[in-house]
Amino acid sequence: xxxxxxxxxxxxxxxxxxxxxxxxxxxxxxxxxxxxxxxxxxxxxxxxxxxxxxxxxxxxxxxxxxxxxxxxxxxxxxxxxxxxxxxxxxxxxxxxxxxxxxxxxxxxxxxxxxxxxxxxxxxxxxxxxxxxxxxxxxxxxxxxxxxxxxxxxxxxxxxxxxxxxxxxxxxxxxxxxxxxxxxxxxxxxxxxxxxxxxxxxxxxxxxxxxxxxxxxxxxxxxxxxxxxxxxxxx
Numbered sequence: 001x002x003x004x005x006x007x008x009x010x011x012x013x014x015x016x017x018x019x020x021x022x023x024x025x026x027x028x029x030x031x032x033x034x035x036x037x038x039x040x041x042x043x044x045x046x047x048x049x050x051x052x053x054x055x056x057x058x059x060x061x062x063x064x065x066x067x068x069x070x071x072x073x074x075x076x077x078x079x080x081x082x083x084x085x086x087x088x089x090x091x092x093x094x095x096x097x098x099x100x101x102x103x104x105x106x107x108x109x110x111x112x113x114x115x116x117x118x119x120x121x122x123x124x125x126x127x128x129x130x131x132x133x134x135x136x137x138x139x140x141x142x143x144x145x146x147x148x149x150x151x152x153x154x155x156x157x158x159x160x161x162x163x164x165x166x167x168x169x170x171x172x173x174x175x176x177x178x179x180x181x182x183x184x185x186x187x188x189x190x191x192x193x194x195x196x197x198x199x200x201x202x203x204x205x206x207x208x209x210x211x212x213x214x215x216x217x218x219x220x221x222x223x224x225x226x227x228x229x230x231x232x233x234x
Contacts, residue, residue, distance in 0.1 A: 001032075001035055001036060001039065002210060002216060004107075004216075004219045004220055004223050004228075005220065005223045005224065008039065009104065009105065009107065009210055009219075010027075010036070010104050012107050012230065012231075013102065013104065013106075013107060014070065015231075015233050016107070016108070016109075016112070016230060016232060016233070017100070017112060018070060018233070019232050019233040020111070020112040020113050021113070022100060022112060023069060023070045023071060024070075024071045024073075025070060025071065025072045025073065026073045026075060026090050026093050026094070027072065027073070027074050027075065028075060028077040028086040028087065028089070028090060029074055029075060029076050029077060030076075030077055030078060030079055030080075030081065030086065031079060033074075033076060036074065037074055040072055040074065044061050044063075044068070047063070047065065048061050048062060048063035048065060048068070049061070049062040049063070050062060073090075073093055075089065075090050075093065077089040077090065078180060080180050081180040081182075082180060082181055082182055082183045082184070083182075083183055083184035083185065084176045084177070084182035084183050084184040084186070084187075084188050085176070085177065085178060085179060085180050085181070085182040087101065087173070087176055087184060088173060088176035088177060088178050088182065089178065091173050094170060094173070095170070096170060097169070097170065098119070098167060098168060098169045098170060099167075099168055099170065100112070100115075100116070100165070100166065100167050100168075101164075101166040101167075101168060102164040102165045102166065103164040103209075105209055105210045105211070106163065106164055106207065106208065106209040106210065107206075107207075107208055107210075107219065107228075107230040108129070108131070108163060108165060108203065108205070108206055108207040108208070108230055109205045109206045109207075109229045109230050109232055110129055110163070110165050110201075110203045110205065110207070112165070114201075115127065115129060115165060115167060115201050116167055118199075118201050119167040119199070119201070122199050124196070124197045124198065124199050125168060125169050125171050125172050125192060125195075125197040125198070126166060126167070126168045126169070126172055126189075126192050126197060126198045126199070127166060127167040127168075127198070127199045127200070127201050128162050128163075128164075128165075128166050128189075128198060128199075128200055128201070129162070129163045129164065129165035129166070129200075129201050129203050129207075130160030130161070130162065130163065130200040130201065130202050130203065131160060131161060131162075131163035131203050131207040132159065132160060132161075132204070133161060133163075133207060133208070133209075160200060160202065162185070163203060163207045165201075165203075172188070172192065175187075175188040175191060175192060176188050205229065206229035206230060208230075
């Protein structure tokens with residue numbers, strides 16, 4: 001719920017999905033989940049004009065905001081449960097075919113329709129978006145003890161890290177357990193990869209997580225200067 005501009009980062013992520021036509025959301029709630037619940041319960045009254053009839057307490061909302069047609073299911077997935085357990089606990093809300101999944105702390109301009117198309121084409125159980133984040137440190141290319149190249153804030157070369165923005169067939173839920181200690185990024189994804197069922201969608205565009213105050217400041221500067229690459233919507 002940390003804000004970029006005047007909106008939580010969660011809103012920015014959801015706007016990106018909605019831009020590509022994906023408007024049915026399931027939120028896995030844990031620590032301070034009530035803050036997220038209240039945000040969506042008060043969403044209409046906080047974000048649009050409305051008329052209230054004091055006689056019968058009827059409320060009419062006046063808005064053309066496309067985000068008002070989202071369907072948001074909020075699920076208590078436990079206070080101490082890890083990422084895999086949280087996903088397992090929303091199983092009854094997931095459709096019969098496949099589902100998309102990401103974290104609540106990173107934004108990107110990844111083309112989600114292209115990601116989904118890639119997933120359907122290869123026919124495996126899972127797809128992870130691979131990204132090449134920019135290092136906050138200067139990169140040194142050395143030969144013996146001599147620096148032959150110095151690159152400030154360079155992209156990681158030829159190495160991809162998980163940027164979230166997954167697509168899974170529902171079969172992936174069989175790799176998860178309800179145990180609080182089930183970590184999505186450990187046994188489930190490791191085993192999926194060993195079984196040859198995990199593919200990488202290589203994304204060469206913008207991706208940024210929000211792990212530090214520095215990250216928060218960077219994202220806010222981009223947003224406030226109207227140069228936020230993840231803002232693909234109008």
